[in-house]
Amino acid sequence: MPDPTSQKHYVAPIETESISVDAVRISDKPSNLWRDAWFDLRRRPLFWFSVVLALFFLVMALWPTLFTATPPNDDCSLSNSNGGPTDGHPLGFTFQG
Numbered sequence: 001m002p003d004p005t006s007q008k009h010y011v012a013p014i015e016t017e018s019i020s021v022d023a024v025r026i027s028d029k030p031s032n033l034w035r036d037a038w039f040d041l042r043r044r045p046l047f048w049f050s051v052v053l054a055l056f057f058l059v060m061a062l063w064p065t066l067f068t069a070t071p072p073n074d075d076c077s078l079s080n081s082n083g084g085p086t087d088g089h090p091l092g093f094t095f096q097g
Contacts, residue, residue: 029035041047060067083093 080093083089085092
């Protein structure tokens with residue numbers, strides 16, 4: 001068995017001539033995850049489509065009468081309840097006339 005102290009070690013030489021230092025720009029605003037996400041998402045059309053769709057659903061939930069208003073129905077008369085076919089109503093009438 002060879003002597004462990006007699007083995008050669010291969011280690012990369014240390015370069016002291018070219019030490020690089022990362023530069024930090026102090027004048028720039030600090031970056032964070034929310035800001036980076038906003039800069040990335042605002043350029044995507046699918047994001048804006050989703051925002052408009054979500055706002056539409058929110059308006060529907062907050063003010064449902066804007067979307068459910070119906071005109072008065074003068075054709076509904078309970079005197080025609082379960083009536084048979086007549087002119088203009090070939091299938092007859094329902095329970096609600």
